[in-house]
Amino acid sequence: VAGPDPPAPHDQDRLLGGLLSPAFDEQSCRSRYESFLYRRPSPFRPSTYLVERLRRYEARHKRCGPGAPLFNEAVEHLRSGRNAARSGCQYVVWTPINGLGNRMLSLASTFLYALLTNRVLLAHAPPEFDGLFCEPFPGSSWTLPANFPITDFAGIFTMGSPTSYKNMRQAGAVSGGDHSNVTADTLPAYVFLDLIQSYTDAAFCEADQRVLAKFNWMVVKSDVYFAAMFFLMPAYERELARLFPEKEAMFHHLARYLFHPSNDVWGIVRRYYGAYLARADERVGLQVRVFPEMPVPFENMYGQILRCSEQEGLLPKVALLRDDAANNNHSSAMASGRSRNHKLTSILVTSLFPDYYERIRGVYYANPTETGEYVEVHQPSHEREQRTEARGHNQRALAEMYLLSFCDRIVTTAVSTFGYIAHGLAGVRPWVLLRPPSPEAGVDPACVRSKTVEPCLQAPPRRMCGVAEGTDIGALVPYSRHCEDEHKGLKLF
Ligand code: GDP
Structure with a gap:
């Protein structure tokens, strides 16, 4: 059986080398398929693996996103106050802080986190965020529905919040020692990952990631480009190399995929x-x-x-x-x-x-x-x-x-x-x-x-797992350096 015809050359441009799904109604979001007309051709091409992962992500988002039965089920678990041992879908909810530039950096980083950990990205969109962007995933929505059980985002998600991963760890809620022994159904219904410049949660250790992976619901609040941190974690090294063989184009691809002006x-x-x-x-x-x-x-x-x-x-x-x-x-x-x-x-x-x-x-x-x-x-x-x-x-x-x-x-x-x-x-x-x-x-x-x-990731965590205190984080891997504009920051090359 013959496969679908390869996209016409014009489609390759229009869809940014396969980065964009062709499945959208053009009129509902004109910028998506028109912005390429205003720019010089990009020097970077998305890898076929990235394209494939994005299409798989879109299928997952449709299956698990707002309105889907699996979503309703997961929301019921959230309401119950207890993390379910099994869940068809896992979620990461992004909540905004600071200016639009900071927001876009952290939202793109949260999307990368969702890609790497097979979660579904949902955005808590306060009124001022409404009307800025088109829906990025076909046949679904990335916005939390109005009846979502968590509403007081500003009140709950603060540095001292008992739901923050670090505070949970300190209180023994996720047990001490080898975190990997924690069973999923003894955990609270959601965990808050505080990745604001101060990094309350230095959660970039593999042991932490193993515990975090058990939570079906996670809320992330950040104002930095924490995506760059994943390149310093051996667990994601191989996957990231396949997704972004040209490391300097990671944000370029993520941003052109996600952010389409309304x-x-x-x-x-x-x-x-x-x-x-x-x-x-x-x-x-x-x-x-x-x-x-x-x-x-x-x-x-x-x-x-x-x-x-x-x-x-x-x-x-x-x-x-x-x-x-x-x-x-x-x-x-x-x-x-x-x-x-x-x-x-x-x-x-x-x-x-x-x-x-x-x-x-x-x-x-x-x-x-x-x-x-x-x-x-x-x-x-x-x-x-x-x-x-x-x-x-x-x-x-x-x-x-x-x-x-x-x-x-x-x-x-x-x-x-x-x-x-x-x-x-x-x-x-x-x-x-x-x-x-x-x-x-x-x-x-x-x-x-x-x-x-x-x-630039302007504020990398001061401490990295398995790395001696005082080590220069910028020199850990050959493809990261300090930023020209912020010496303590990190940038990928
Ligand atoms: P940063 O503070 O420069 O890192 O950028 P952010 O985007 O996070 O926050 C600055 C905010 O100030 C922007 O989001 C805008 O709301 C406003 N702003 C700053 N510079 C400009 C500008 O040149 N034009 C417009 N329209 N707004 C700006």
């Missing part, structure tokens, strides 16, 4: 792109994040952007900057239109503040470029402050992450997870504006080119 958000993206970016020959994205805890003064930050641009040849040079006479003559000849260089470069600035955009736009308004090329400068919004609790604000943030990801070159600000998402989606290595030691201090070099597309 039609509302996609509308913002498409309209903005069509109006301001589509005509450009080259698009340069500049993400300027000024953190409240590191209030770098405008002139310092602007100076740093210029030095970075100068050092790396990023923004088109203006003739004004050349001070020797010969060059000036040359430049003004170009600028007067004789160059016939009609290249158009669009600079897309994203920031909570309008000042950087205004200054840069003013420079290109008043001065010709050295090559005579045209430059336009755009900034979609300037919200002034982070308002993670507001839905429209998050929609604009997501739209801007996507718009940045359509740029050919991307400059991001150190330690900003917003920036990580943009270059991760794009599959490009960004230039990173380094963080000064203090708001007023200078920093040299102004920026560096990242060695990888991967986001």
Whole structure:
């Protein structure tokens, strides 16, 4: 019997090399099959094994997800307060904390955890999270249903919660010594894995994972890219090597698989792109994040952007900057239109503040470029402050992450997870504006080119299993290094 026809070449692009399932209704989520039209072809291809595992995951999600009889059964067990010895399906519930970038990093990490441990990923979506993303799994939902027995996520899942794995362990609820002797039906109905920057639960030991595997329900709260940690655990080494033979593309694949902007958000993206970016020959994205805890003064930050641009040849040079006479003559000849260089470069600035955009736009308004090329400068919004609790604000943030990801070159600000998402989606290595030691201090070099597309796991656990205290976690495996923007952090190559 002949198998199905191989997908047409166009389908290969549209489905991102098999990453996406063709089983969705196109109109319900236009971004899913359209975003490839806005980006250069990705330099990374998903492995056939990843594609196969994703299709298997989708089948499991459909079988176990909300609305399925197995789901109702598992929820009954959850209600009973006791973990069932046997369960057809196991779940990991993700609950959000912090900004959208942090949320996307931890959600992608939780999905990887579900893939590795054969769980089903469900998201606790508070109202401000609603309306951002399309459903990622065909024929089912990843959102917890309204009648889910756990409702007070903010109240229950705190550092001191008796449901947290570490606290359970300390209280003897999962027994001491060899945890693997614990029988599943003596356990509580769910366990909370607290993987916020402070890592209350350093649960990355194999003995811990064996106990955790017995819980049919697990709740994960994290604001970091803990996916990178699994690469340091021998138990997952082989599987991860098959899933992601190109380690630096892990988030790139996971993010393009999971995060499809809703039609509302996609509308913002498409309209903005069509109006301001589509005509450009080259698009340069500049993400300027000024953190409240590191209030770098405008002139310092602007100076740093210029030095970075100068050092790396990023923004088109203006003739004004050349001070020797010969060059000036040359430049003004170009600028007067004789160059016939009609290249158009669009600079897309994203920031909570309008000042950087205004200054840069003013420079290109008043001065010709050295090559005579045209430059336009755009900034979609300037919200002034982070308002993670507001839905429209998050929609604009997501739209801007996507718009940045359509740029050919991307400059991001150190330690900003917003920036990580943009270059991760794009599959490009960004230039990173380094963080000064203090708001007023200078920093040299102004920026560096990242060695990888991967986001940084900014806060790895201080202690790893079976590894002597004080060991450099960044040097444990040959494919992880410290991050350019956060020395204690970890990145995959
Ligand atoms: P991080 O704090 O830079 O690591 O990134 P997060 O995304 O976790 O949190 C920052 C939040 O501030 C974003 O999610 C947005 O809500 C807001 N924000 C920061 N920079 C921008 C920006 O350039 N554009 C928009 N629209 N919002 C931003």
